[in-house]
Amino acid sequence: MSWDWQVFLTDDGSGRTYLEWMLESWRWTLAVAGCAWIVAMLTGAIVGTLRTLPDRPWLVRLANAWVELFRNIPLLVQIFLWYFVVPKLFPSFQQVPGFVLVVLGLGFFTSARIAEQFRAGIQALPRGQRHAAMALGLTTWQTYRHVLLPMAFRIILPPLTSESMNLLKNSSVAFAVSIAELTMFAMQAQEETSRGIEIYLAVTGLYALSALAINRVLAWVERRLRVPGFIAAGATGGH
């Protein structure tokens, strides 16, 4: 088989090279994944925490419903619901750019999974910690802020890392609603150039590179936040 890497330097018909186009679509991938990550982390942390609240059955049920709703519908279906169905019900959504809809769709989908991790992290803590905080006279908010969440967050960092990497890879569904990201570039450029193997290899490389970067950054965060003598004390980072 012969390679033809020069294909990346050829013009795509609009005055830019395929390489430029690929880097541009890489930026879109990172933008979608980055924005969705922020949505997912914020919503996930809030919903996950709500699920563990004592004596607030309705808030807990609401948060449970959130998780089940967004966790049980396939991601691609959710993206289509945001893109085609929601604007039918609320015509004003027709004006919302596809980018925002994808960020919301991907963010909420991932938030359900992150919420589950937060719940697991909080519930993994010995019950005594909550009781001790209550005995000290801390309010529920203070209990979570100063006692439970800091430890729970450290416990769930490894699965959060995986989830963040998943989020990046899941951002490839954005091509389905016309976001010019890497997967769309790959499908389109391989058709135009007939050099599918080179194009897909390059795109695969960029996905792997981005996911690895997330992994390394979060592994570093994990090491920095480690509390000596507590959880993850013996871990050597990475996973």
Added chain:
Amino acid sequence: MKKHVFVIGLAATLALGASAQSNDTLAKVKASGSITLGVRDSSGALSYTLGEGKYAGYHVEICQRILANVEKAVGKKLEVKYQSVTSQNRIPLVQNGTVDLECGSTTNNTARQRDVAFAFTTYVEEVRTAVRANSGITSIAQLNGKNVATTTGTTSVQLLRKHERANGVDFKEVFGKDHADSFLLLESGRADAFVMDSQILAGNIANAKNPAEFKIVGEVLSVEPIAIMLRKDDPAFKKIADDTIAGLAKSGELAKLYDKWFVQAIPPKGAKLNMPASDNNKTAWANPNDKPVEDYLKK
């Protein structure tokens, strides 16, 4: 999902690339007693699935005619296998011997001719524009500033880009992940026009809830010869394919087959594409050839 299929194709290419390079398809099918046709799940009336592993369409039927002549040449009945292919994996699968004859909707161009061979052109595609009938749009010039849909992974995207640059018009392009999706963009109002191969437009309109709400308008943006694809450097096999097609064209049977798939009602739903053969098609049948798309554009 297409990516998975592609990766499998890629792995197969790498694994078989070295070993399966004997380009004598006739000897191969004679030895194995079976032949594999590459087919598409939904390439309009050219090649599509009826479900349960059954495939139909204009190109599938032509392939079956070629097959009959292949059986005569090897002197025995062959077992026919169907392998569903995608735009991404069809060329690697033909090259590595998984597929012997690709009966889909592949455009014959010079880039592909470096990797594979094409039988005589059986269908000439015209790229056109579908709009909602009440939109008042009748030509591509009216699309300035409008949302124009097309499908990711098709040559129409590049065509639009070139057209935009050459004529100084400014479309807002929206991309569907497949043709049904692009049509949904048009149907739901997210796009004002859908630029695509006219038989795909006709197929989607025929299957729409209310076909009268849509129409195909405007100039022909591009002309592409679509042909049955086979392995490169296999003159004996290509000759059988070419002779079959030339024979069908000469007897007028090719025009009848065309009529059967593109004008009459076709299974499974009995939809009608209502696409009488264009002059480009008639020219290709009058002088059977395997010219690539570049030769059509020169004219």
